[in-house]
Amino acid sequence: MRYWKSITIIIIVILTFGVFYIQAAIAGNYNPEFAITTTSGDETVLKNLALLSNYQVDDLIISTEGSKYKEDSSYIDLIVGNYTNPKIKQLQGDHRSFMRGKRDISGLYENEGLLAYAEVNFELHRGEASDFSFDIETLDKESGKKTAFTIDVPEKKIFNYVYIEDVRVVDDVMKVTTSNSVKDDKYRTGQIHIYHFNLTDQKLVKDEIIEAEQEGMDGQLDLVRLLNDYEELGGEKYLAFELEYVEDIDLADENLHHDYYPEYKGSELVVYNLETNEQEEIELPDELQQAMKRIDNTFGNIYVHNSKLHFIEMTDTSMEIMVYNLESGETDSKHSIEIPNADTVMQMGSPIYKIRDDKLYVVNSVISRDMQSSIIAVDLATGDKLSEGSLEVQGKEKDKEIYNLHVYDLVIE
């Protein structure tokens, strides 16, 4: 046999790779299988949850049904980035053509009949952006009719960047909230603008800035933050902004340590009514003022839901929820939800919060196998804990060493 060398190589190649990949196919992923298990409370509540997570280097989605690893992540995924927001994914499925190239959820607005998108376009020259303009597109879901127009950002020359925070459409007027960085602004605070576009005339009709009067607040405005959930694409009546103040010092002072960060002084809240186009500074009750200050240093957060502000705070033993009604200007309710050894449970990383249909869902962003209650669902109306859940390792991997699981998003279906 003169061909034995070649034949040997071919047989070795086929056998080795064959065994390797067939074994891989049969054995499936060697990673452990997880599932959400309800440890107490209503079992149905956690049924519609899905945790988008990473285990080691692999992506997986975990629900009460079990876990599903994302297979065959290809070069394209690596290059393009494989994380797509689930809401965007759903919209891509429903409106494939319109959603082409639209990956920023902040620029999207949706109601029953309309899907709208705004994007800021710019020229990049030597690392500097210039020539900002808005690209605005709408889709009539019924007729499938699309419109698109482009409008220059007013006073575009004075900005370093223009970044879209939120898009709303009320009565044929699109209200685009942007965070703009102004050139020659020594504090680099930036401005929050709300641009109004008449969708019928395709014209810019108004450009306003979110401002506060800075009463009884010493220090320098450091940051303006939109508190609305970026995944909520329509329906909310108010936009709420938190204006954070820090001590007023000259950062160029040479006596300062180079990574000195100015001390946080306090916040103000400004609420923008999308229907009346009025902005109003909210005088929070003392209690909420204090809570807001604490939240700034902990893993808490403030959310807008159903025209109410929800102040969520984690303490050593509990989760504190205070609800402020924007319509009435009063504190609606206060709830304290006991969490067993909350500090150890929550210390692993900042929790992920989601409010949907008056229910608050909380999930740890890092989950180890010892955690008893890494998932909590709370009824916001009553403050009752609806259910608690944890992640359980399934099947034969049970006794193996399990690394920490990282959750990067929470989907409620």
Place this chain on the structure above:
Amino acid sequence: MIEVKELKKKFGRKQILNGVSFTANKGEITCLIGINGVGKTTILKGIMNLTPMNSGQIFIDGKNLSKDTYEKITFIPDAITMIPTMTIAQAMQFMQDYYKSWNQSRATELLSFFRLKQEDKISSLSKGNTAKVNLLLGLALDVDYLLMDEPFSGIDIFSREQIANVFTSHLVEDRGVIITTHEINDIEHLIDKVVLLDNGIVLKEFSTEEMREDEGKSVVDVMREVYQG
């Protein structure tokens, strides 16, 4: 019949062939004569499609060269074209693997005729023996046409005799042979047809027998006339 029509070939700015035409018949030995660098080898390579021509046509039995033509025509260059680390036996095996026209009994016959040992490595052979193996690999193919490039250059006198003997034997009989040479002496008595080349063109194409009978001139006489006249 091999027909070469209006071959033109440039190397850089130098026009090597400038419209070369001739024919070579089966059963005849045609000799391309010219000084070194006149493009004789290039013509043979052109016939074998081993180097592209700028223009011109080549027909082998009326057809263009295709892959199957290599079973009908072979080229014996002036140096061996086998991997030097191969033994003669391996080289013959290689030929047998790819050529239907390989004739192993003829190869064996040539082996003993040239007194070569098939277990010898090509790289270990003397110059003369290497040339003989080169010849063997070409001659053992049952092809209609043989192209030989300077089969006698740089070879010792005894090997030359052996090789010359091949031409008068049944090994070459009935085949069409084109050989190139820059010195005619060794083979004048063997050749049937002469093509005289210079400056990229054919100066004269004639049959040796006719020339001798009709004009009483030898090849050398004609050469003297053409090149010096």
Place this chain on the structure above:
Amino acid sequence: MKSYLKLVNFEIGRFMKIYLVLIGLTILSQLIGVIILSKSYVANANEAIYEYLVPFGQFIEEYGRMSMMSVVDSIWFMGPIALCAAAFLFYIFFIWYRDWVGKNTFIYRLFMLPTARLNVLLSKATTIFLLVLGLVAMQLILLPIGSMLMKWNVPLDFRTDMTIREIINNSHYLFILIPDSFIQFLINYGLGFMAVFVLFTAILFERSFRWKGVLLGIVYCLIASAIFLAPLIYEFGIQASFFYPVELLIIEIILGILVIAISIWLSKFLLNKKVTV
């Protein structure tokens, strides 16, 4: 077809000696590496625990457990792989130029074979492909052997055992050679195959037109890259993600096949009409 297979076998035979040397070096280096690294880890542990009386727990905390990862990321392991990679990169060129070396050379013989000249090219490409796969297969066989050697040399408490897949996926480079999924495997080696065909075409340009051919070859490589990367350049150039990932994947597969087809077609043309011995 028969000639093609014979040529593949022939080309494999011609590289056998160097190939076996590469395999031998890899086996020796990787297995010796496992033993040396295991032994030095154990020696280190013994010294710490028995001489300096470091508690076991503290030792593990400071030095970590021994695993195949420290072997795989060492020069003992990467060295021979890099050597093999370099050897094959070199061989892509050498597999052609070798046949042109000397006076009348072997390329005369190859081009006068009564078979399509394209078979010569295909056999050379196949040879490189098969031999590369052979090396990777050997790596796949060496990994469990290395694991076993480490188990013999390092006590259970001091080591972390990993499956072959875990070793591959946690390594910085092995996952490219041996990807998790078979589809990814096809993509990776498809890309490699495409690169080989493009380079072969460039080499044939050089062999056909010499100095001018070098330029043509480089231009061809650039054009082929441009064709293949066009959608990605488009995506990033205008910073708009026009295509969905799955569309990009399909487009890239089509473009990859297109580049291979163009390369083969051009090579065939050059081999039949332009190449000179």
